[in-house]
Amino acid sequence: MRCKRCGNNMSLNEDSDYHCICGNIVYQNSIGINGRKCKRCGSGHVVKDGKHRGFQWYLCRDCGYHYSNPYSIHKMRAPKIVVEFALALMRRGYQSPAISKHIQRVYEYEVSERSVRRWRSLMDVL
Numbered sequence: 001m002r003c004k005r006c007g008n009n010m011s012l013n014e015d016s017d018y019h020c021i022c023g024n025i026v027y028q029n030s031i032g033i034n035g036r037k038c039k040r041c042g043s044g045h046v047v048k049d050g051k052h053r054g055f056q057w058y059l060c061r062d063c064g065y066h067y068s069n070p071y072s073i074h075k076m077r078a079p080k081i082v083v084e085f086a087l088a089l090m091r092r093g094y095q096s097p098a099i100s101k102h103i104q105r106v107y108e109y110e111v112s113e114r115s116v117r118r119w120r121s122l123m124d125v126l
Contacts, residue, residue: 040065082109086119
C-alpha cells in the first residue's frame with residue numbers, strides 16, 4: 001500500500017496498522033482509530049485527517065466522509081463547569097427547562113433550553 005501524502009510504500013506493524021516513514025497513518029484495523037467508527041456508514045476504516053483550529057479531523061476510507069468530534073466539551077462556548085453541572089442534573093432526571101433555569105440561578109450564566117438538549121448527547125460520549 002502506498003502513502004497518499006508522500007508516495008512511499010507503507011509498512012504493516014503487528015497491530016495491522018499501516019504507517020509511513022513520513023508519519024502518516026493510512027489505515028487502521030477494523031476497530032478504527034481509538035475505537036472510532038464512521039458517523040455516516042459505521043465503518044472502522046477511519047484515519048486521522050489533520051487538525052484545524054486545534055481540533056482533530058477524521059476521514060472514512062470507505063465512504064469518504066470527513067468529520068470531527070462535534071460533541072467534545074472543549075468546543076463549547078459555555079464554560080466547562082456549566083456543561084458538567086448540566087450533565088450531572090440530567091443524570092438525576094432533570095429536564096432541559098429546569099436545568100436551564102437552575103444554571104442561570106447558580107452560575108448567573110444564561111443558556112438556552114436548546115443548548116441543554118444538545119448537551120444531552122454528551123452523556124453517551126463522556
